[in-house]
Amino acid sequence: MTATPPFSSDSPDQRRPLTLRDVSEASGVSEMTVSRVLRNRGDVSDRTRAKVLEAAKRLGYVPNKIAGALASQRVNLVAVIIPSMSNLVFPEVMTGITSVLDDTPLQPVVGITNYKPDKEEEVLYEMLSWRPSGVIIAGLEHTEPAKAMLRNAGIPIVEIMDTDGEPIDAMVGISHRRAGKVMGEAILEAGYRRIGFMGTKMPLDHRARKRFEGFTQALAKGGIEVEDQEFYSGGSGLAKGRELTAEMLKRSPDLDFIYYSNDLIAAGGLLWCQEAGIDVPGKLGLAGFNGLNLLKGLPKQLATTDACRLEIGRAAAEIIAKRSNDPNLPGGDRVMLDPPLQPGDTLRS
């Protein structure tokens, strides 16, 4: 028996989506009871249930959630608002989210902001107009109208990735400021003193900015300033890391450490150094950020900080799932993960 939803196969010309009424008529059972069967609600006799299911399957009926949602005032959608899919980080967060929502009736709906606050506001408005059961949104910085919408949405809001600031409701992430600080301290402790920094030129990537701030602050405590820095635009990849590392070291040959804002450019830097015959981590130390698993297996294991991406996605989804099950639960959950510093082989110990 093959399903043939969601259109009547009896009238191939008139492609009208099937309704409950069609199933009701086909099965000789009232619409209401059909609805009950299809949602496993209330008591229905086995005989009626069987009749209904048979008819629904034969016709290929697919329920209309739009109508269902309107009538029941319940929507199983979770809005997920992230800056980009190209940054490896976010697909991983998504994987974490879906792995949890998979065991619930909830469905993620993704919106991409391209790191633009105005676009974020727009996407948020768009998504809230679907009256989702919750919102997972990257970052703590939003436009004022966006914040107002979030505050007034009346649903669980989880701000993810970053915990340096005050969330509107719940928050799951790591302190990027602290991640930068810890790396800075580790670098100083390892005896490096002439330090360069390389990151994306994204004034609106607040996480990267906070990492940099924590980093410079840690260095300052040791009486050190960043000696050279480079902010690039465009995507990150090995080639970019190579190129910019070569340039920076040409400009500042006395650097003994470079801190990169992500693992990919750090890996490019590492490959370049190896070919240039530079002793890593002896003469030059390197560190990245993210803890990308797919980069395990470089000639030397990169020093980095694990950004706990999967975990963040999971925890955020769990908060939404929990509170969507029981709307009376108090909000304001705070999950501040401790991002492990992985010293690898590119930071001398």
Next chain:
Amino acid sequence: MTATPPFSSDSPDQRRPLTLRDVSEASGVSEMTVSRVLRNRGDVSDRTRAKVLEAAKRLGYVPNKIAGALASQRVNLVAVIIPSMSNLVFPEVMTGITSVLDDTPLQPVVGITNYKPDKEEEVLYEMLSWRPSGVIIAGLEHTEPAKAMLRNAGIPIVEIMDTDGEPIDAMVGISHRRAGKVMGEAILEAGYRRIGFMGTKMPLDHRARKRFEGFTQALAKGGIEVEDQEFYSGGSGLAKGRELTAEMLKRSPDLDFIYYSNDLIAAGGLLWCQEAGIDVPGKLGLAGFNGLNLLKGLPKQLATTDACRLEIGRAAAEIIAKRSNDPNLPGGDRVMLDPPLQPGDTLRS
């Protein structure tokens, strides 16, 4: 002036979502006209329009798309069904899709199948129940009920990634069989004869399977058989490529070429070979698949086939956008991209 949607700020205790009626009352304009203003439809005097917009903004009204969709029978959602977010390929496809949909009123909704046909069927059913404007779905292989649903959905269906087979409606992708074949031919032509293959153990990754088939077929034409092969499970990363390459070469030291089913493990293999002092591509040639940009910058540029991921996402989204604008357009579009073989430096020329 700050928006405070979507709940009435006048009654902070009773958190009822605002409706058109609220805006209507607050502005002294009929619901219908409010609706017109908010959708920029029909003729409304500037004065009325201003009154309405002011009231809507002041109250923080966010329209209810559920009700709107039910009434208008129009839904601006596009269902995107893909196997995974962990495989780098799919986020890139998503980027292509969103880049096009961004300029339209359409919104992607993503469902993840984990390469499981039954999960795919389930996700599809779930998504169709939202009556989306179109479906973009990875692959040409689906369960029978899933195919029936797609056939009967009455909306544009675009099957992406793969063109080796018959689509239900439209199709955008590359021929993986041909990609494998072309690579096989290039390898033979370069004079390699003792060839190994390494891929993921995914009986349900039909694209990988087809590549392998095309590959072995090309070799067969040259009178060659794959001499060693390894199918691994779990994610792909540099480390896996290293490890398995070491094992394979230990087992079959006389191989002069290894074809990998993706760039990441190929890159791991390359790094291992370099450290082992193996002359690449002289003594051993290597090739991957995908053409990942972020891997440009390896010590040697990997031979690979560009899978045209962004382009596929874009083309698929364009088909949906086009046909959603004009439902009378004929379906069955076929976009078969020609995946460029990039010989790189790991395939001697």
Next chain:
DNA sequence: ATGAAAGCGCTAACAC
């Protein structure tokens, strides 16, 4: 265990 009536919040169609 089943059915009938009302209505979720919006828009299409038509009147004025």
Next chain:
DNA sequence: GTGTTAGCGCTTTCAT
């Protein structure tokens, strides 16, 4: 230009 009416396809509630 603006308002009125009648649903969209379900689920809630209440009756039986």
